[in-house]
Amino acid sequence: MHIRAMLILFSMILPGSALAGxxxxxxxxxxxxxxxxxxxxxxxxxxxxxxxxxxDIPAGAKKPEIVGDYAQAFVERIVAQGPTxxxxxxxxxxxxxxxxxxxxxxxxxxxxxxxxxxxLDSIRGIGEALxxxxxxxxxxxxxxxxxxxxxxRWSAEKPVKAVVVWGLKPLIVAGHGTYxxxxxxxxxxxxxxxxxxxxxPRIGLEELISMDPEAIVDLSMGSExxxxxARPWKGVGQIMAVRNGRIVRLDASRFRAGPLLPEAxxxxxxxxxxx
Amino acid sequence: xxxxLRKWIAVNSVLLALLAxxxxxxxxxxSGRVTLSDAMGADSKARAILFLARLPRAILxxxxxxxxxxxGGAFQALLRNPLADPFILGVSGxxxxxxxxxxxxxxxxxxISAAAFLGAAVAMLVIFAIAGVRRGxxxxxxxxxxxxxxxxxxxxxxxxxxxxxxxxxxxIIFLLIGNLEVTDMGTVGVVAIFVIAxxxxxxxxxxxxxxxxxxxxxxxxxxxxxxxxxxxxxVAASVMVGxxxxxxxxxxxxxxxxxxxxxxxxxxxxxxxxxxxGLAGAAFLVAADAAARTLLMNTGYATQLxxxxxxxxxxxxLFMVLLRKQMRKA
Numbered sequence: 001m002h003i004r005a006m007l008i009l010f011s012m013i014l015p016g017s018a019l020a021g022x023x024x025x026x027x028x029x030x031x032x033x034x035x036x037x038x039x040x041x042x043x044x045x046x047x048x049x050x051x052x053x054x055x056d057i058p059a060g061a062k063k064p065e066i067v068g069d070y071a072q073a074f075v076e077r078i079v080a081q082g083p084t085x086x087x088x089x090x091x092x093x094x095x096x097x098x099x100x101x102x103x104x105x106x107x108x109x110x111x112x113x114x115x116x117x118x119x120l121d122s123i124r125g126i127g128e129a130l131x132x133x134x135x136x137x138x139x140x141x142x143x144x145x146x147x148x149x150x151x152x153r154w155s156a157e158k159p160v161k162a163v164v165v166w167g168l169k170p171l172i173v174a175g176h177g178t179y180x181x182x183x184x185x186x187x188x189x190x191x192x193x194x195x196x197x198x199x200x201p202r203i204g205l206e207e208l209i210s211m212d213p214e215a216i217v218d219l220s221m222g223s224e225x226x227x228x229x230a231r232p233w234k235g236v237g238q239i240m241a242v243r244n245g246r247i248v249r250l251d252a253s254r255f256r257a258g259p260l261l262p263e264a265x266x267x268x269x270x271x272x273x274x275x
Numbered sequence: 276x277x278x279x280l281r282k283w284i285a286v287n288s289v290l291l292a293l294l295a296x297x298x299x300x301x302x303x304x305x306s307g308r309v310t311l312s313d314a315m316g317a318d319s320k321a322r323a324i325l326f327l328a329r330l331p332r333a334i335l336x337x338x339x340x341x342x343x344x345x346x347g348g349a350f351q352a353l354l355r356n357p358l359a360d361p362f363i364l365g366v367s368g369x370x371x372x373x374x375x376x377x378x379x380x381x382x383x384x385x386x387i388s389a390a391a392f393l394g395a396a397v398a399m400l401v402i403f404a405i406a407g408v409r410r411g412x413x414x415x416x417x418x419x420x421x422x423x424x425x426x427x428x429x430x431x432x433x434x435x436x437x438x439x440x441x442x443x444x445x446x447i448i449f450l451l452i453g454n455l456e457v458t459d460m461g462t463v464g465v466v467a468i469f470v471i472a473x474x475x476x477x478x479x480x481x482x483x484x485x486x487x488x489x490x491x492x493x494x495x496x497x498x499x500x501x502x503x504x505x506x507x508x509x510v511a512a513s514v515m516v517g518x519x520x521x522x523x524x525x526x527x528x529x530x531x532x533x534x535x536x537x538x539x540x541x542x543x544x545x546x547x548x549x550x551x552x553g554l555a556g557a558a559f560l561v562a563a564d565a566a567a568r569t570l571l572m573n574t575g576y577a578t579q580l581x582x583x584x585x586x587x588x589x590x591x592x593l594f595m596v597l598l599r600k601q602m603r604k605a
Binding site: 054069070167168169170171172175194196197198201202203204205206207209210212220221230231232234236238239252253 | 305306307319320322323324327328329332383384385437440441442444445446449450454456457458459568572575576577578579581
């Protein structure tokens with residue numbers, strides 16, 4: 001009895017990594033680029049057997065099979081990988097392929113990522129699902145901490161009125177209640193778009209002139225640079241952002257809801273507050 | 276109904292006045308109230324809204340509406356088919372494929388319109404080569420070639436859409452939905468040149484186009500070179516449609532129902548029908564785009580509608596009413 005009690009006590013004191021023998025390695029399929037980022041950040045990248053075409057695999061890591069594109073999951077390929085768990089996001093997923101995976105008795109876990117709170121919860125949830133609850137909690141805490149530091153750093157500055165542009169023709173902007181709208185708070189910016197029932201309203205040049213943003217964040221084309229290419233607002237000096245050249249072009253995929261978000265926001269903040 | 280010069284002038288003057296009224300209304304409509312005196316005064320923002328945002332867009336709408344409606348009327352005469360619209364002969368598919376390919380090849384945004392126009396021109400040449408050379412531009416062959424070419428182009432578009440990144444796929448969808456936002460003033464100028472040339476050519480040949488409806492033998496008996504006439508109408512209308520689609524994407528319904536409405540209102544003489552369709556199409560699209568811009572903008576939704584929503588929602592019922600009236604008369 002004495003020895004058994006000692007063993008139990010001992011196992012409780014031991015850090016998680018020493019219990020690796022208890023951690024049964026998973027075969028993970030990720031259906032979203034941000035989920036893949038999270039899985040790597042949790043240290044479970046070696047257990048990934050399937051990812052999407054758009055996922056970034058760290059240099060040097062072994063390449064998992066491609067088992068999906070943005071919205072679709074390639075059911076046959078997923079089955080062929082024999083996954084123990086399939087992780088996706090509730091947004092922009094094809095219901096049909098998810099259902100057929102579930103029908104086959106596969107363990108499919110879907111997580112929401114529409115707000116920061118949801119994202120942090122989902123990171124903790126993924127940690128638990130992968131039997132790495134501590135890692136999940138730590139990662140979520142680290143992101144929260146970095147974002148808090150960003151907020152503290154930039155709240156001292158006068159807020160910059162900015163517009164986040166998703167599409168050029170028509171002009172599609174991030175409205176209130178969107179993910180980027182929430183992110184803008186952390187970097188000393190406020191959304192120049194007024195609150196509307198449509199989350200991503202389509203506007204015209206006229207509305208952009210009326211809003212008169214101090215900065216334009218152009219996420220529309222995937223390419224980064226300083227905006228030499230034709231844009232609807234080009235040459236319209238009545239818009240403050242155009243007049244002052246405060247137009248930032250970044251790749252939208254940098255802002256995935258995951259571990260890389262604080263760095264992307266930090267870069268954006270640096271570009272917006274420059275000058 | 277006999278066409279007199281007086282009627283020609285009267286109808287076209289009324290339509291020209293309508294177009295002018297639509298332009299003024301489009302300039303006056305927007306999310307904020309901007310008056311001409313504000314714009315002329317020290318208010319540079321008001322000036323930008325009127326002359327950089329609203330005016331170029333209204334001009335583009337007029338040009339595109341003119342191109343689509345007059346080309347639609349011309350194709351209906353050329354093919355002797357009431358279902359013909361400006362997009363039926365494959366040029367739209369070529370233009371759409373050109374713009375989508377530009378996205379797929381990661382070309383700069385400014386090149387997309389040029390690529391679309393190139394696609395339209397290539398489409399026109401291909402269709403002309405397939406349907407034209409041996410068959411003497413027989414209308415059934417032309418129609419079938421156009422429809423099949425469009426289907427082929429849209430299959431390639433879906434193919435490209437499947438292999439690009441998610442952001443690009445998203446962009447492609449919006450490219451295909453018609454939109455009259457002006458992203459570059461140069462484009463408006465280029466479109467104007469093509470539309471004025473195409474529209475002018477169609478008006479010039481509108482008298483001879485009447486003979487197409489009489490049937491090939493009759494026309495030939497009257498000494499008209501049918502092959503040459505078909506080629507001219509086809510090229511003039513296609514170039515114009517190519518420029519319009521390159522600048523604004525696919526805007527449905529205008530090119531189909533405006534010529535029909537004009538036919539119901541003014542008779543089927545192409546000498547009047549073609550210019551009247553062009554002017555009516557211009558006025559209608561300017562008004563429809565002003566409505567699309569503003570209808571939801573000052574509500575809680577605060578967004579613009581695709582102009583195609585307005586053209587079909589207004590056009591379809593209006594067309595039904597006129598058609599019923601016509602049927603009762605007959």
